[in-house]
Amino acid sequence: MSSPKPDKAFPVSWDQFHRDARALAWRLSGSGPFNAIVCITRGGLVPAAIISRELGIRMIETVCIASYHDYKTQSGLMVLKDIDDKLAENGGEGILVVDDLVDTGSTARVVRERLPKAHFATVYAKPLGRPLVDTFITEVSQDTWIYFPWDMGLAFQPPIAQDTTAG
Numbered sequence: 458m459s460s461p462k463p464d465k466a467f468p469v470s471w472d473q474f475h476r477d478a479r480a481l482a483w484r485l486s487g488s489g490p491f492n493a494i495v496c497i498t499r500g501g502l503v504p505a506a507i508i509s510r511e512l513g514i515r516m517i518e519t520v521c522i523a524s525y526h527d528y529k530t531q532s533g534l535m536v537l538k539d540i541d542d543k544l545a546e547n548g549g550e551g552i553l554v555v556d557d558l559v560d561t562g563s564t565a566r567v568v569r570e571r572l573p574k575a576h577f578a579t580v581y582a583k584p585l586g587r588p589l590v591d592t593f594i595t596e597v598s599q600d601t602w603i604y605f606p607w608d609m610g611l612a613f614q615p616p617i618a619q620d621t622t623a624g
């Protein structure tokens with residue numbers, strides 16, 4: 458049986474995301490040193506860019522994984538592009554893996570199997586995936602959906618007095 462879809466919303470602005478990704482970089486600056494970043498696309502691209510700038514890591518590899526094909530629905534995790542074998546030598550020691558969030562943990566689990574010694578970092582974490590992450594910044598509940606700034610746009614909001622759904 459599939460779990461109920463998250464019904465709480467946690468919208469994140471560009472400003473907030475930049476602050477949180479920078480906070481993650483600060484926290485990571487006490488770990489390492491890291492020779493390279495492995496970024497889990499697509500969500501990991503933005504935090505990886507911010508962290509690579511802050512920590513001066515210019516070697517960046519991608520692992521391309523698609524797990525949520527429809528809005529809030531996870532189905533059939535696919536590894537579209539694997540990590541270069543050379544980077545996976547030594548079990549990924551000295552490698553920093555970056556993603557935007559960990560939810561059920563299935564994406565992180567696949568990457569961890571490939572890079573068991575790598576350091577795994579995400580900006581946000583939900584309880585089911587949290588044990589798979591070494592460093593993260595903010596935890597949200599499992600029934601919360603995180604709305605990233607690249608998935609949102611500015612929209613008109615009706616005044617409270619006109620909102621028929623308001624009490």
Ligand SMILES: O=P(O)(O)OC[C@H]1O[C@H](OP(=O)(O)OP(=O)(O)O)[C@H](O)[C@@H]1O
Nearest residue numbers: 498499500523524525560561562563564
């Ligand atoms: O812990 P999990 O339940 O596996 O969920 C977390 C993953 O889901 C999202 O990726 P998605 O598959 O939506 O692809 P995208 O990064 O290309 O948006 C997110 O970016 C994480 O990689």
Ligand code: HPA
Nearest residue numbers: 525560601602603604605
């Ligand atoms: O809460 C989420 N927000 C955006 N993408 C996601 N992919 C898995 N969980 C989430």
Ligand SMILES: [Mg+2]
Nearest residue numbers: 497498499500
């Ligand atoms: Mg992703």
